[in-house]
Amino acid sequence: MHDAIREAGPGKAAENRPDPLAGTNLTDPSIIADPHPVYGALQAETPVVWNQQLHGWVVTGYEACRKAMLHPGMSVEKLDPFVRHSSAADRKNVETLGEVLGDWMVFKDPPTHTQLRRSLKDAFMPAEIRELQPRVRAIVDDLMTALPVGAPVDMVANFAFPLPAMVIGDLFGMPREELDTLKTWSDDLGKFVLASVDAEQDRIYLLAGEAARQMKARFQVLLDDHRANPRDDFTSRMIANSDGLTDDQIVHNLVLLLWAGHETTTNLIATSIHHLCRDPARFTALKDDPARVPGTVEESLRMDGPAQMLVRFAKEDLELEGHIIPKGEMVYVMLNTANRDPAMFDAPEAFDAAREVNKHLGFGRGIHMCLGAPLARLEGEQALHGLTECYASMRFAGPGTEWRQNLIIRGPRKLEVLLAG
Ligand code: HEM
Numbered sequence: 498m499h500d501a502i503r504e505a506g507p508g509k510a511a512e513n514r515p516d517p518l519a520g521t522n523l524t525d526p527s528i529i530a531d532p533h534p535v536y537g538a539l540q541a542e543t544p545v546v547w548n549q550q551l552h553g554w555v556v557t558g559y560e561a562c563r564k565a566m567l568h569p570g571m572s573v574e575k576l577d578p579f580v581r582h583s584s585a586a587d588r589k590n591v592e593t594l595g596e597v598l599g600d601w602m603v604f605k606d607p608p609t610h611t612q613l614r615r616s617l618k619d620a621f622m623p624a625e626i627r628e629l630q631p632r633v634r635a636i637v638d639d640l641m642t643a644l645p646v647g648a649p650v651d652m653v654a655n656f657a658f659p660l661p662a663m664v665i666g667d668l669f670g671m672p673r674e675e676l677d678t679l680k681t682w683s684d685d686l687g688k689f690v691l692a693s694v695d696a697e698q699d700r701i702y703l704l705a706g707e708a709a710r711q712m713k714a715r716f717q718v719l720l721d722d723h724r725a726n727p728r729d730d731f732t733s734r735m736i737a738n739s740d741g742l743t744d745d746q747i748v749h750n751l752v753l754l755l756w757a758g759h760e761t762t763t764n765l766i767a768t769s770i771h772h773l774c775r776d777p778a779r780f781t782a783l784k785d786d787p788a789r790v791p792g793t794v795e796e797s798l799r800m801d802g803p804a805q806m807l808v809r810f811a812k813e814d815l816e817l818e819g820h821i822i823p824k825g826e827m828v829y830v831m832l833n834t835a836n837r838d839p840a841m842f843d844a845p846e847a848f849d850a851a852r853e854v855n856k857h858l859g860f861g862r863g864i865h866m867c868l869g870a871p872l873a874r875l876e877g878e879q880a881l882h883g884l885t886e887c888y889a890s891m892r893f894a895g896p897g898t899e900w901r902q903n904l905i906i907r908g909p910r911k912l913e914v915l916l917a918g
Pocket of ligand 1: 758
């Protein structure tokens with residue numbers, strides 16, 4: 498976890514607060530690979546606790562998480578400490594990083610958030626997204642032609658990553674041949690935004706700052722090009738709805754969309770494949786009854802959603818489930834733990850694609866609820882329709898799934914499977 502997060506929190510007084518997780522290293526690889534035992538035990542004890550290691554409040558109960566996301570006293574504007582933290586040597590790149598991220602709608606409170614979100618709402622309406630189904634399916638079919646049958650294949654690198662990258666690139670008018678470069682920039686930016694635990698801090702600042710600079714320059718060109726030659730894509734629609742926004746605000750939110758549009762969805766697709774491989778009968782069940790595909794995607798989102806946690810910042814002293822969170826303190830909203838809360842879900846540890854009520858929090862809640870949820874669902878569903886229609890079976894090859902070493906995002910880093918034709 499970045500030192501800057503600690504810097505944002507309270508001072509010495511906090512050290513005396515009860516901390517049920519004291520002595521547990523939350524960045525230990527074994528906990529990252531299987532976080533639920535630790536956070537689930539905490540949820541059973543108390544849904545809101547102080548934690549010294551994260552230097553913030555850890556919220557695990559479903560109701561407490563929902564309230565935290567809907568609370569008007571919670572802010573998402575929490576970037577300043579990161580930028581102040583940087584050393585003189587990387588200050589220039591980090592300033593660019595601060596400028597780019599500082600305009601992202603996901604890090605903005607109203608009224609700026611409202612204005613930014615309005616510019617994109619039309620394009621992401623569920624009805625609009627449904628129309629993309631044939632285009633998404635064509636990309637799925639294309640990718641499947643290159644997957645070997647009967648030999649191990651890493652489904653992250655060869656399927657779950659390229660699918661959302663191609664979809665989002667096409668939607669915003671990014672040429673396919675630039676997607677690899679975009680992936681490198683996105684990964685570097687992700688190391689900062691997602692507080693990766695597998696790289697050292699100074700290097701993260703340097704790489705992410707450089708990626709932000711390059712992405713900003715590339716997306717300004719994309720914007721200029723779309724202004725000069727409008728077309729029927731999301732970039733042109735955003736420009737058409739961008740009254741009152743500066744060029745920087747548009748460009749910086751294009752960076753957000755291109756990043757958010759593939760990073761998280763890659764994890765959803767790979768996690769859904771992981772859950773199908775855990776029990777081969779699930780794959781057969783989908784072949785026999787494709788109507789179970791949406792339920793399978795929702796259950797993957799519930800049990801191992803890509804957004805493991807969200808971070809909020811108390812704008813004022815506020816009360817959450819009987820706890821006073823003082824002004825200025827960080828709050829970690831543990832979505833995946835909330836999604837296994839027995840108070841909300843029957844048999845929460847069971848993967849049940851036929852679950853009748855599945856009000857999981859995988860896409861968040863409130864004004865920042867994921868704008869891309871209909872697109873992510875479409876991609877996840879088309880991926881599973883494609884795989885179950887095309888192959889007789891799919892099972893783990895080798896030791897199984899390697900999970901990403903990340904506190905905020907959950908998803909397989911590598912997932913080798915054997916496909917049978
Ligand atoms: C399975 C895939 C995805 C998951 C799990 C996911 C999850 C989330 C979550 C939890 C939030 C709320 C963040 C907060 O409240 O702090 C969010 C916001 C957002 N997501 Fe997604 N997302 C996914 C895919 C996408 C896609 C495909 C796009 C766009 C192409 C996208 C664009 C956004 C944007 C723009 C926001 C900010 C919305 C706002 O602040 O109003 N996401 N996402």
